[in-house]
Amino acid sequence: MKIKSYLQSTFILITFFYSFFVSAQKRDTSQDYIPSEENLIAREWFKEAKFGLFIHWGVYSILGDGEWVMHNQKVAKDAYEKLPSFFNPIEFNAEEWVQIAKKAGMKYITITSRHHDGFSMFDTNASDYNIVKKTPYKKDILKDLALACEKEGIKLFFYYSLLDWNRDDYFPRGKTGNEIAGRAEGNWNEYIAFMKLQLTELLTNYGPIGGIWLDGHWDKKDANWDYKEIYELIHKLQPSCLIGNNHHEGSKPGEDFQMFEKDLPGKNTTGWATPADDISKVLPLEVCETINGSWGFDLQDKKHKSTGELIRYLLSAAGYGSNFLLNVGPMPNGKIQPEHIVLLEKIGDWLKENGETIYASKAGPFPPTESRVSTMRNNKVYVHFLDSNKNVYSIPNNNLKIKSVVLFKTQNKIKYKLTPEEVLLYIPLEEIDDIDTIVQINLKK
Numbered sequence: 001m002k003i004k005s006y007l008q009s010t011f012i013l014i015t016f017f018y019s020f021f022v023s024a025q026k027r028d029t030s031q032d033y034i035p036s037e038e039n040l041i042a043r044e045w046f047k048e049a050k051f052g053l054f055i056h057w058g059v060y061s062i063l064g065d066g067e068w069v070m071h072n073q074k075v076a077k078d079a080y081e082k083l084p085s086f087f088n089p090i091e092f093n094a095e096e097w098v099q100i101a102k103k104a105g106m107k108y109i110t111i112t113s114r115h116h117d118g119f120s121m122f123d124t125n126a127s128d129y130n131i132v133k134k135t136p137y138k139k140d141i142l143k144d145l146a147l148a149c150e151k152e153g154i155k156l157f158f159y160y161s162l163l164d165w166n167r168d169d170y171f172p173r174g175k176t177g178n179e180i181a182g183r184a185e186g187n188w189n190e191y192i193a194f195m196k197l198q199l200t201e202l203l204t205n206y207g208p209i210g211g212i213w214l215d216g217h218w219d220k221k222d223a224n225w226d227y228k229e230i231y232e233l234i235h236k237l238q239p240s241c242l243i244g245n246n247h248h249e250g251s252k253p254g255e256d257f258q259m260f261e262k263d264l265p266g267k268n269t270t271g272w273a274t275p276a277d278d279i280s281k282v283l284p285l286e287v288c289e290t291i292n293g294s295w296g297f298d299l300q301d302k303k304h305k306s307t308g309e310l311i312r313y314l315l316s317a318a319g320y321g322s323n324f325l326l327n328v329g330p331m332p333n334g335k336i337q338p339e340h341i342v343l344l345e346k347i348g349d350w351l352k353e354n355g356e357t358i359y360a361s362k363a364g365p366f367p368p369t370e371s372r373v374s375t376m377r378n379n380k381v382y383v384h385f386l387d388s389n390k391n392v393y394s395i396p397n398n399n400l401k402i403k404s405v406v407l408f409k410t411q412n413k414i415k416y417k418l419t420p421e422e423v424l425l426y427i428p429l430e431e432i433d434d435i436d437t438i439v440q441i442n443l444k445k
């Protein structure tokens, strides 16, 4: 009898824990797929990398009006198709781009292999509408970039557009590009087959690829994108390749990281951000933002962000445990805008001094606010104060087991006072930094 009731309660306990475990997994749908060992290792690398360079480059750069120019200016298909014949970026130097990223403290580069205009910036057998076949330049820029990245230890990710304003088989069409004259009707299955072919090339001809960054789902939310097969294909070709899809929704099975565009996780200044409830608790996160106001080169864009703004963006992303992918739109000659190179260098200088508080860090114990961000590594908590108008700062008293508190820059101890609600930190006025004053809290082990 005793044994029977013992077995019964054990069974109930097992059932309870099993269903709890299963429902916890279900909360994060990405867990319906089991990532490979290599993939999990790549995710850890990605989480630690923290900072990457986003590059939007295509034949649209010639018009100097951003990467959406075909849609925005309603450029007819046959007119747009003339652009490749003017694209001759003889000053493009892959090694130079990689050095710029490296000097900025970036660990990876994500480049547009094909954007919504449908033009492939690589050598592809799936379509003649590509850089090798249609431009006087005739060279595959992704090849050069892959070689330079490999040489310099920078990981290469490919942005790949799901949306296409050029191909007839992108049909039925989506919400955008409908006023572009000259588009005909075609077969959706052929379009999916075309994408699979191109993704196979991208994952076969360029060595190890850090990830595939998909974009454009939002154009045709209800379409059958065949993600299951596409994701399986990517993982079969390169198991460590991380898949992210900028669908602005909760992560789907097969995805390995979640991205946030022009908004920190949980914020929604754009109006189309991923809802806060859909932020993955498991996957690596990545926030992307433009260095000025546009993704692709825009001749008239003067909204260059300041060094301080960009560093604070990087810090805020890290405070959410997220990477920061900062975009530049190179010019049609193949050069990155000089003012952007200067900004990137300044971030790199700052990271040389302060990178320890960012790279390989996790979100700290204090949720980010406008004026304060925290990150942590092992038994060190770094509190970044982003406002410079005072010298007594406060953090919540989270019952941290404080061993000592120092100013990160000098490693000199600073005075602090514990109250039941807060920890007051007294920072010498001359140590307050305009961009970021970092206090390091050493915790008892």
Ligand code: FHN
Residues within 6 Å of the ligand: 056, 067, 068, 215, 216, 246, 261, 288, 295
């Ligand atoms: O339409 C694109 C846009 O051109 C750019 O590529 C950004 C990058 O995150 N994503 C899309 C908008 O969501």
